[in-house]
Structure formats: structure tokens, C-alpha cells
Amino acid sequence: MFGMSDPNQTLSQMLRYFEEERYEMVEVMATEFTTMLLSNKQRDGATQTLLVKGVRILAEVLSIREKHKLAVKATSVLLRERKKLEKILLQNAPDLLEKLTPMEQDFRTVGHVYKKAGNNSKARRFFLKANKHTSGNVAALLALCQVDGQKTKHAKLLASAVESAGPVILEQGSYFIRPKHAPGSQIDPVLAVLETCTQQHPLCSEQAARIRKECAEIANGIQAANQRLQTAMDSLQPKHDYHEYS
Numbered sequence: 192m193f194g195m196s197d198p199n200q201t202l203s204q205m206l207r208y209f210e211e212e213r214y215e216m217v218e219v220m221a222t223e224f225t226t227m228l229l230s231n232k233q234r235d236g237a238t239q240t241l242l243v244k245g246v247r248i249l250a251e252v253l254s255i256r257e258k259h260k261l262a263v264k265a266t267s268v269l270l271r272e273r274k275k276l277e278k279i280l281l282q283n284a285p286d287l288l289e290k291l292t293p294m295e296q297d298f299r300t301v302g303h304v305y306k307k308a309g310n311n312s313k314a315r316r317f318f319l320k321a322n323k324h325t326s327g328n329v330a331a332l333l334a335l336c337q338v339d340g341q342k343t344k345h346a347k348l349l350a351s352a353v354e355s356a357g358p359v360i361l362e363q364g365s366y367f368i369r370p371k372h373a374p375g376s377q378i379d380p381v382l383a384v385l386e387t388c389t390q391q392h393p394l395c396s397e398q399a400a401r402i403r404k405e406c407a408e409i410a411n412g413i414q415a416a417n418q419r420l421q422t423a424m425d426s427l428q429p430k431h432d433y434h435e436y437s
Contacts, residue, residue: 221249259308266301295325330374346388359405361416
């Protein structure tokens with residue numbers, strides 16, 4: 192129907208439609224695309240990669256369109272087919288494994304699908320899995336806290352990840368907490384969690400105060416917009432003024 196003769200082209204088109212928020216069209220295409228690829232039982236690595244990408248889009252679009260049962264079903268296909276893909280790559284092209292979408296990202300996608308479907312315990316499980324897979328995962332821990340609302344007992348985990356993440360960074364007019372080796376978040380939702388849990392966990396109020404202070408210092412030019420980058424740049428500068436010796 193959509194000229195599936197070139198699956199790569201179909202996938203690019205789906206992604207474009209997804210960005211344009213033409214979700215009904217994406218759902219139709221992704222359903223057809225994944226059904227077609229699943230029916231091919233002799234899938235090689237390239238075809239399996241396309242299938243995994245297609246199922247990922249399908250799970251997300253079904254969740255957006257509130258077809259929760261189908262979305263949940265698509266996430267289990269995603270995890271199953273991803274495992275098969277990893278196995279194929281491990282045998283035939285291990286260097287390509289690191290090019291896959293990070294596993295923690297798929298765990299977070301599955302968590303969000305369950306959250307939208309109203310299954311909070313499963314959502315929590317997958318957000319915790321994402322953090323276990325990539326520790327200090329501010330994005331996953333924030334999502335975990337948002338499942339519980341204000342009563343969250345996980346806020347301390349978030350505060351601890353925020354503390355390890357290093358200084359606030361200003362990027363294109365927005366402030367972020369970005370750990371070096373894990374996904375971060377824009378600061379507003381992080382502050383929303385930390386500032387509701389200050390009574391239970393002193394670390395929450397400590398980190399919320401630090402974030403606000405660093406934002407003010409960046410805004411007033413006291414702190415670099417990206418302190419980590421600035422420190423790295425400074426370390427490249429020569430340590431001595433060679434004119435002293437001339």
C-alpha cells in the first residue's frame with residue numbers, strides 16, 4: 192500500500208510523519224511495516240534492525256493515540272525482537288552493537304507506555320531497570336518519581352543522581368542537568384520533584400538550592416554556561432606563561 196519495496200525509505204517516511212505529528216498515518220504505516228517484516232522468517236541483521244526500529248515507532252504512536260493494549264503488546268515485541276537483533280549482531284557484527292539505541296532508552300520507552308496505560312507498577316519496574324542499566328540516569332529516575340507523584344520514596348535516588356551529575360548547563364536558552372554517561376533532563380521537572388520532597392530528604396532541598404543558585408550564577412555571568420566544557424578547555428591552556436623565560 193505504501194510502496195514497501197524499499198523498507199529504508201518507508202522507515203524514513205514514517206519518522207518524518209512522526210515528527211510532523213501525523214500519528215494516524217504513522218500508525219497505519221508502522222502496523223503494515225512491522226507485520227510485513229515479522230512475516231519474513233529469514234530475517235538478516237539489516238532486516239531485523241529495520242523491524243526493531245519499526246516496532247519502536249509503533250509502540251510510541253499507539254501510546255500517543257491511547258491504544259494502550261496494543262501499545263503494551265508492541266513493547267513486548269520490541270524487547271523480544273531487540274534481543275534477537277543483539278544475538279545476530281554479536282555473532283556477525285559485534286562492532287555494530289554500540290550503534291544500537293541504548294537499552295536504557297528502550298526501557299524508558301516501555302516505562303512510559305505502561306505509565307500512559309495506567310499500569311504504574313510495571314512503569315516503575317522499567318524506569319528502575321533503565322537506571323540499573325545506566326546508573327545515575329536522571330531521565331529514568333525523574334520519570335520514576337513522576338509515577339508516584341508527591342509521595343515518592345524515590346526522590347532521594349533522583350537527588351543523589353542530580354548531585355553526581357555535576358553543574359547545571361545552559362543550552363539554547365534552557366537549563367539542564369546532564370550526567371556525563373547517562374541521560375539528563377531540563378531542570379523544571381527535576382525541581383518540581385525535589386522541592387516537594389524537601390521534608391523527607393535533606394539531599395532534595397540541598398540539590399534544589401544548588402540548581403537555583405547555579406542558574407542565577409549562569410544568568411549573571413558568574414558561572415560558565417557549561418562549566419564542564421569550560422574546565423576541559425582550561426585544562427588545555429598552557430600552564431606557564433612562556434614570556435617569563437624570554
